[in-house]
Amino acid sequence: MIQYSLKCSEGHSFDSWFQSAAAYDKxxxxxxxSCAVCGGSRVEKAIMTPRVRPARSAAETPATERPLSAPATPAEQALAEMRRKIEQNSDYVGRDFASEARRMHLGETPERSIYGEARIDEAKALIEExxxxxPLPFLPNRKAN
Structure with a gap:
């Protein structure tokens, strides 16, 4: 088995295992x-460092890890990309989500893409109407100030 770091034409990075180098080539x-994040078929090997087992003294020191701000798995990359697109193409209406969605549905305000926060009972009422x-699989960024 061999593990390759791969990168698609959209810039998504991910790892995958193959039976052999020849199996990957085939x-x-x-x-x-295909890309584990977007499903694109234009995938190529990315530059990767060889995995070398460290000496005993080096094994005691913690390895350099990926920064916490960088998505580590393809699923995290996909969620980060979805979040970026939603935040870029939608208006955040905060806790007024239910009332704003209702006003748009009734034609009282122009239709547009929105996201925000709603209690469960508010979301159920919207669906019943x-x-x-x-639901989104992430919480909106909150301003600390």
Whole structure:
């Protein structure tokens, strides 16, 4: 088995295991290697450092880790990308989400993409009224000031 660091044409980085280097080459040539984040088929090997087992004294020192701000897994990368797109293309309405969604549904305010916060009972009431809503898998950034 061999592990490769891969990168797609959209810039997503991820790791994958293959039976051998020849198996990777065969799968890549037939277009069967796809990005774990976006599903794109234009994937290539990324520059990677070899894994060398450290000496005993070096093993006692903590290894350099990825910064906490960088997504570590393909799932985290996909969630970070989804969050970026939502925040870039939607208006944050905060705790007024339910009332703003209702006003848009009734035609009292222009329709646009919004996201915000709602209590469970508010979200259920919106759904019962036929107003399409969906939960997001992240909490909005809150301003500390």
């Amino acid at each position: 799968l890549a040539a037939s277009g069967m290697v 036929g107003i399409p809503v969906a």
